[in-house]
Structure formats: structure tokens, C-alpha cells
Amino acid sequence: xxxxxxxxxxxxxxxxxxxxxxxxxxxxxxxxxxxxxxxxxxxxxxxxxxxxxxxxxxxxxxxxxxxxxxxxxxxxxxxxxxxxxxxxxxxxxxxxxxxxxxxxxxxxxxxxxxxxxxxxxxxxxxxxxxxxxxxxxxxxxxxxxxxxxxxxxxxxxxxxxxxxxxxxxxxxxxxxxxxxxxxxxxxxxxxxxxxxxxxxxxxxxxxxxxxxxxxxxxxxxxxxxxxxxxxxxxxxxxxxxxxxxxxxxxxxxxxxxxxxxxxxxxxxxxxxxxxxxxxxxxxxxxxxxxxxxxxxxxxxxxxxxxxxxxxxxxxxxxxxxxxxxxxxxxxxxxxxxxxxxxxxxxxxxxxxxxxxxxxxxxxxxxxxxxxxxxxxxxxxxxxxxxxxxxxxxxxxxxxxxxxxxxxxxxxxxxxxxxxxxxxxxxxxxxxxxxxxxxxxxxxxxxxxxxxxxxxxxxxxxxxxxxxxxxxxxxxxxxxxxxxxxxxxxxxxxxxxxxxxxxxxxxxxxxxxxxxxxxxxxxxxxxxxxxxxxxxxxxxxxxxxxxxxxxxxxxxxxxxxxxxxxxxxxxxxxxxxxxxxxxxxxxxxxxxxxxxxxxxxxxxxxxxxxxxxxxxxxxxxxxxxxxxxxxxxxxxxxxxxxxxxxxxxxxxxxxxxxxxxxxxxxxxxxxxxxxxxxxxxxxxxxxxxxxxxxxxxxxxxxxxxxxxxxxxxxxxxxxxxxxxxxxxxxxxxxxxxxxxxxxxxxxxxxxxxxxxxxxxxxxxxxxxxxxxxxxxxxxxxx
Numbered sequence: 001x002x003x004x005x006x007x008x009x010x011x012x013x014x015x016x017x018x019x020x021x022x023x024x025x026x027x028x029x030x031x032x033x034x035x036x037x038x039x040x041x042x043x044x045x046x047x048x049x050x051x052x053x054x055x056x057x058x059x060x061x062x063x064x065x066x067x068x069x070x071x072x073x074x075x076x077x078x079x080x081x082x083x084x085x086x087x088x089x090x091x092x093x094x095x096x097x098x099x100x101x102x103x104x105x106x107x108x109x110x111x112x113x114x115x116x117x118x119x120x121x122x123x124x125x126x127x128x129x130x131x132x133x134x135x136x137x138x139x140x141x142x143x144x145x146x147x148x149x150x151x152x153x154x155x156x157x158x159x160x161x162x163x164x165x166x167x168x169x170x171x172x173x174x175x176x177x178x179x180x181x182x183x184x185x186x187x188x189x190x191x192x193x194x195x196x197x198x199x200x201x202x203x204x205x206x207x208x209x210x211x212x213x214x215x216x217x218x219x220x221x222x223x224x225x226x227x228x229x230x231x232x233x234x235x236x237x238x239x240x241x242x243x244x245x246x247x248x249x250x251x252x253x254x255x256x257x258x259x260x261x262x263x264x265x266x267x268x269x270x271x272x273x274x275x276x277x278x279x280x281x282x283x284x285x286x287x288x289x290x291x292x293x294x295x296x297x298x299x300x301x302x303x304x305x306x307x308x309x310x311x312x313x314x315x316x317x318x319x320x321x322x323x324x325x326x327x328x329x330x331x332x333x334x335x336x337x338x339x340x341x342x343x344x345x346x347x348x349x350x351x352x353x354x355x356x357x358x359x360x361x362x363x364x365x366x367x368x369x370x371x372x373x374x375x376x377x378x379x380x381x382x383x384x385x386x387x388x389x390x391x392x393x394x395x396x397x398x399x400x401x402x403x404x405x406x407x408x409x410x411x412x413x414x415x416x417x418x419x420x421x422x423x424x425x426x427x428x429x430x431x432x433x434x435x436x437x438x439x440x441x442x443x444x445x446x447x448x449x450x451x452x453x454x455x456x457x458x459x460x461x462x463x464x465x466x467x468x469x470x471x472x473x474x475x476x477x478x479x480x481x482x483x484x485x486x487x488x489x490x491x492x493x494x495x496x497x498x499x500x501x502x503x504x505x506x507x508x509x510x511x512x513x514x515x516x517x518x519x520x521x522x523x524x525x526x527x528x529x530x531x532x533x534x535x536x537x538x539x540x541x542x543x544x545x546x547x548x549x550x551x552x553x554x555x556x557x558x559x560x561x562x563x564x565x566x567x568x569x570x571x572x573x574x575x576x577x578x579x580x581x582x583x584x585x586x587x588x589x590x591x592x593x594x595x596x597x598x599x600x601x602x603x604x605x606x607x608x609x610x611x612x613x614x615x616x617x618x619x620x621x622x623x624x625x626x627x628x629x630x631x632x633x634x635x636x637x638x639x640x641x642x643x644x645x646x647x648x649x650x651x652x653x654x655x656x657x658x659x660x661x662x663x664x665x666x667x668x669x670x671x672x673x674x675x676x677x678x679x680x681x682x683x684x685x686x687x688x689x690x691x692x693x694x695x696x697x698x699x700x701x702x703x704x705x706x707x708x709x710x711x712x713x714x715x716x717x718x719x720x721x722x723x724x725x726x727x728x729x730x731x732x733x734x735x736x737x738x739x740x741x742x743x744x745x746x747x748x749x750x751x752x753x754x755x756x757x758x759x760x761x762x763x764x765x766x767x768x769x770x771x772x773x774x775x776x777x778x779x780x781x
């Protein structure tokens with residue numbers, strides 16, 4: 001009989017009250033053995049093992065030793081140690097093979113071993129039964145409700161023991177932890193232990209609670225790709241101190257583990273921030289790969305395969321010396337090629353992914369060959385940049401702080417508590433804000449997240465990650481902060497969510513409508529373009545419309561480089577208003593008195609991810625600049641113009657549709673002249689007359705689109721593709737019909753021109769050169 005079963009039988013005998021019971025037990029064993037004539041040994045069921053190990057509340061025998069528990073787990077005594085001698089971890093009791101976490105429903109009554117415990121961990125940030133879309137979830141909680149602050153440890157036992165248990169410190173009764181989730185339903189057990197609190201000798205802490213979370217991976221949104229870029233002759237190492245190099249190394253394999261862990265911290269942080277801003281637990285996803293797991297250091301020695309974020313290894317065509325060119329160093333005040341590292345990264349990424357035209361890629365890159373030059377006191381091979389190049393959205397950062405990153409979940413809170421001073425004879429103190437190891441991790445992980453924010457379209461903000469609040473990035477994952485060399489003061493004793501850094505609400509709004517953050521409940525918005533219209537003062541003065549809905553507007557006064565004032569519209573049943581009034585007096589009332597007379601710039605954002613910039617609201621609202629008098633005496637108003645009207649020979653054009661002011665004129669059809677762009681539009685009436693806007697070029701005779709006048713079909717508006725000129729056009733009617741696309745249906749960007757409610761099309765304005773290079777509607781009531 002295996003030794004661990006013998007120990008369990010010996011332990012269970014203490015619960016047997018009489019000798020009579022012992023005889024019956026012996027008789028049962030003998031009877032069972034006598035019946036086993038086919039040579040197959042019988043075992044106790046898992047439920048029997050459970051009841052003998054933890055089910056008896058009257059047992060007074062000490063619990064099985066740690067080594068015994070390891071045997072029950074099937075674990076080995078030679079579990080690989082933590083590769084980096086961080087501060088001592090609290091002890092973690094491995095999950096038993098037949099632990100309560102994996103019990104069936106029939107045994108669930110045993111899960112609440114002590115439901116009356118006031119010290120059971122209580123998760124505050126995540127409600128029981130929540131749905132999430134990220135593999136690593138951040139939780140925040142409290143130990144009990146008593147006013148007596150306690151320190152100790154919370155151990156997270158993952159669903160059915162599929163991921164090793166992790167231990168997290170409790171400070172003044174509060175804790176934060178990262179939880180690894182399996183796709184589907186996860187039942188997690190949180191155990192609290194403390195040297196100041198008595199505990200029983202059972203395998204389950206008397207101070208335990210359970211959290212149920214459903215993890216639904218997202219596969220229908222574009223991933224954030226993670227890439228490490230090396231020079232073509234790079235040895236694949238990064239800067240570190242000699243003692244750390246001796247302890248853990250500095251090779252490419254460890255760099256992959258550290259970068260992957262940093263990316264999961266970005267994701268956990270962002271998912272929590274989106275939830276706090278009221279947008280649910282939406283977040284970007286990674287491209288996953290089935291490979292040896294690195295998120296738990298306990299997997300390193302066993303080679304346990306897991307589904308985890310893929311790190312692409314990209315070899316640039318540049319040498320290490322070229323990447324480390326002093327003139328390319330972003331922090332070199334005398335550098336003449338500071339922006340070239342972004343181009344080097346973009347070329348390497350485009351070549352690696354072989355990007356097809358029209359398919360966007362979102363890639364965050366780490367330059368592994370970044371190096372601290374002690375002679376010039378500058379970081380070579382590093383640039384903190386983010387933005388877009390065509391279809392590529394790219395963020396780049398150096399590896400100069402990588403040595404301070406955690407490489408597994410178990411190391412996270414320890415990395416953010418490591419006060420080892422930064423040795424600038426070997427590694428950089430970036431911006432003199434990384435004087436210790438934990439502060440270096442803040443700068444490296446947080447500043448790289450800042451550039452990833454630029455990748456997602458975020459500008460600089462007045463606060464949050466997109467300013468420089470990432471110097472407090474550690475506070476998201478810890479409840480106590482060590483001494484700071486940056487502030488030269490002791491860290492905060494108790495760090496609560498209100499003390500953490502954040503994504504600004506304007507960043508969260510951008511994420512809410514970004515394709516990488518899409519969740520199954522989101523509607524498909526299609527065309528996200530925004531149009532602005534100057535109308536009668538009684539109708540609001542200025543109206544913004546979008547087929548996908550208007551979500552918010554940002555206000556910039558003269559001299560503002562970041563946004564301080566904004567207005568949001570409510571989301572009702574996953575929909576935003578398609579038409580809003582931008583009343584100048586109301587917008588100026590949002591500003592402080594000293595800025596209310598300043599020049600006012602607006603940036604209007606739609607729920608479809610579109611944006612329209614109004615450089616000067618006063619000029620837009622000036623009706624004299626856009627007003628047109630129709631022949632019947634009514635006023636018409638020009639819309640915002642598409643196209644730049646800058647082609648050679650470009651001349652302004654404008655027509656007032658006769659059907660708009662002559663009741664007897666009936667518009668029968670529209671003939672479109674087109675080739676690779678749009679050359680002109682001809683409006684044909686029932687009396688055989690017509691009006692031409694533009695030229696009769698392109699396809700001979702053009703293409704005619706008739707209106708069904710018997711059903712009262714009218715011209716409603718146009719869908720356009722436009723950039724420098726008008727690439728393509730589609731006709732929209734009042735019966736919901738759409739013409740085919742004329743011209744280039746994939747050129748420029750998409751726009752929908754439909755007059756606001758209460759207005760109709762009165763004419764067309766714009767400009768024409770070899771083809772149309774400007775287009776506006778004239779609307780009237």
C-alpha cells in the first residue's frame with residue numbers, strides 16, 4: 001500500500017470511537033481483499049479520501065506534514081527554486097490532489113468549512129459570478145470586517161488545482177492578488193493565514209472564502225502583438241548587474257518571460273481600470289500560443305504546457321552597433337537621428353508579419369539591445385515612441401529596466417518591493433526616477449504601457465498613465481509601498497485603490513470604442529465618421545451627426561496642449577445619440593471664467609471610433625460664412641467639406657438643386673461619372689433637364705442610378721470615400737436603398753453625409769479639378 005494511504009488510514013483511526021468499529025473496519029478490508037480475485041487492487045474513492053483527510057471536525061491529531069502533502073499532490077521534492085532570491089515568500093500549502101476545490105456539487109456543503117469566520121477573505125473589486133475576458137485577473141479585497149488591522153497571507157488556490165497556488169501579502173487587513181483563469185467557469189478558494197491568528201490542523205484554512213469567475217476568451221477582436229527586436233548579430237542579452245546575472249542570467253529566454261509578465265500586468269491593470277470607469281471588464285487581448293508555461297515559476301522545471309501570450313522574436317536587418325548609434329539615442333540632446341529607431345522597428349515588424357494591405361496590426365516592441373553607456377550617460381538603442389505608420393500601430397521601448405521586471409506571477413509583489421539600489425555602473429537610472437529596483441520596474445513597465453497607449457490612439461493627458469503617473473504603477477498590485485529614492489521618503493503604508501495610478505477617463509473612452517477592446521455584447525457600428533453642420537440658431541447653431549452615435553467632445557482653449565474639459569453623452573441600451581447640438585454658450589460655461597472668451601477648438605468623437613476636429617467653433621458657428629440663399633428666399637447652409645481642394649487647376653463649384661425650390665421639378669435619376677475617382681454628378685429631372693456638378697469624365701456616359709418616384713423615393717444623402725480628393729461615392733435614398741460604389745470604394749476614409757433631422761438636401765458645393773477634390777452638401781429646412 002502506498003505510504004500516503006497508510007498515513008491517512010492511521011490518521012482516520014483517531015476518529016473511531018470504539019474497538020467494535022475497529023474490528024468492523026478490519027473485517028471490511030479483509031472482505032474486500034478476498035473478493036479481489038482478478039489481481040486488480042481496490043482503492044478508496046476520492047470522497048473517502050476527502051472525508052478522512054479533512055472531513056472530520058473532531059480530529060485532534062496534527063495535520064499531515066508538508067512532505068506528506070507533497071506526496072498526496074504527486075509533487076516532487078525537487079521543485080525548482082525561485083530563480084531570483086527575492087524577499088522570502090510566505091509559505092504556500094500545495095493544493096491536494098483530492099482538494100475541496102475539485103469536489104463535486106454533492107460535496108459542496110463542506111466548502112464552507114467555517115462560514116462564521118470573520119477573517120475569511122472578502123473580495124471587493126470583483127463580484128461573485130462575474131464574466132471577464134482576460135487570463136490574469138487583478139483582485140482587491142479585505143480580511144473580515146473587524147476594525148483590528150491584521151497582516152498575514154492570502155493564498156489563492158486556482159480552479160481544480162490547474163495552476164499552482166500563489167501567496168499574496170495582507171497589509172492592515174487588505175490584499176491584492178493576481179489570479180490565473182482557465183477558459184470557462186473558475187471556482188477559486190482564498191485562504192487567510194496569519195501568525196497572529198489561530199488556525200486549525202485541517203488542510204483547508206478555517207478562514208477561507210470562494211470566488212466564482214467566468215473567463216470568456218475573446219477571439220473576434222484584433223490582438224495586441226508582443227515582439228522583441230534584436231540586431232541581426234545580437235547575442236540576445238540585456239543589461240543587468242553582475243550579481244543578478246549570476247543568480248538568474250540575462251538571456252533571451254528570461255527576457256521573454258519578463259516581457260510576457262509585464263504585458264499581463266498591463267492587461268490586468270487596464271481591465272480593472274475599464275471596470276472602474278463603468279465600461280465593464282473589457283480589455284485588449286494577446287495572440288496566444290500553446291507552449292511551455294512561464295507565468296508560474298513552478299512550471300519552469302516541469303515544462304507544463306499552457307496557452308499564453310506569444311512573444312515574437314524579430315531579427316532586424318540592422319546590426320547592434322547601428323541600433324546603438326549614439327545619434328539615434330532618444331535621450332541624447334545632441335542626437336541627429338532620434339526618431340530613426342521607430343522606423344527601424346516599423347520596417348522589421350512589417351517584414352516579419354508580411355502585412356497585407358488594409359489589415360491593421362497592433363504591435364508593442366521591446367528593443368533587447370538597449371544599453372546604458374556610462375561614458376556618455378545615455379541609454380543607447382532606446383526610444384519611447386508610439387503611433388501609427390499606415391496600417392501599423394506601433395509602440396517601442398528599450399530593455400534597460402528589464403532586469404527589474406518580475407518573470408512570473410509569484411514574483412510580482414516581490415519585484416515591486418525590492419529596494420535594491422540601482423547600480424549605475426551597470427544599469428540605467430532612467431530619468432533619475434529609477435533609483436531602486438522596484439522604481440526601475442515602475443518606469444520600464446509603466447512607460448512602455450504609456451507608449452502602448454499611444455499605439456491605441458491615446459494622446460497625452462492631464463493625469464494618469466498618459467502623463468507620468470506610471471511612477472506609481474506598483475500601487476496597483478501591492479498594498480504597501482517601500483522607501484522611494486525618487487521622493488526620498490518612506491512609501492505609503494497602506495495603498496488603496498484611490499491611491500493608484502489610472503487610465504484617464506478620456507483614454508478609457510477611446511478604449512471603449514477601439515476594435516481591440518470589442519466584446520460580444522457590442523453592436524457593430526460600421527461607419528464612424530462625424531459630420532458637423534451649421535444651422536439656424538433656433539436649432540442649436542451647430543449640430544454634430546454620426547451614423548454610429550456621438551459619444552463625447554473634447555474642448556481645447558488657446559494654449560492647451562492636453563484636454564482639461566469635455567462633455568459626454570449617455571449610452572442608452574448600447575446606443576449613443578446620432579445627432580447632438582453643440583451650443584456655444586453651453587460649452588463655454590464649462591470653462592473657467594478666465595478662459596470663456598478664448599478661442600475654442602473641439603474634437604468630436606463617435607461611438608464608431610471616428611473623430612472630427614473643429615479648429616475654431618466661432619468660425620464654424622458664423623452663419624455668414626456658410627449661409628446660401630436659395631432662389632425661393634429660404635436659407636441653406638453648407639456642411640463641412642470633404643477633400644482638400646488642392647489639386648492643380650481646382651476650381652470651386654456650387655449648384656442649387658432645382659427640385660429643392662421648384663415644386664413641379666421631379667428628380668428622376670442621378671448619373672455618376674467615375675473612373676478611379678469621382679469625376680462628376682449629373683442630376684436629371686422629369687422634364688429632361690439636368691444639372692451637372694463636376695465634369696463628365698471617366699467611364700463614357702457614366703452610370704445612371706434611377707429613383708423610384710412612384711413610391712415617393714427621394715435623395716437622402718451620400719456615402720463617400722475621401723482623402724485629398726473624392727475617391728468614391730454611393731447614393732442613399734429615403735427608402736433605404738443604396739447604389740453601388742462609384743469610383744474607388746477603398747480609397748481614403750469613409751464618411752456618411754445625411755442632413756440632420758428636419759433638413760433636406762438643397763444643393764451641392766465643393767471643387768473640381770481633373771476630378772472632384774471637394775464635396776459639401778447644402779442643407780435647408
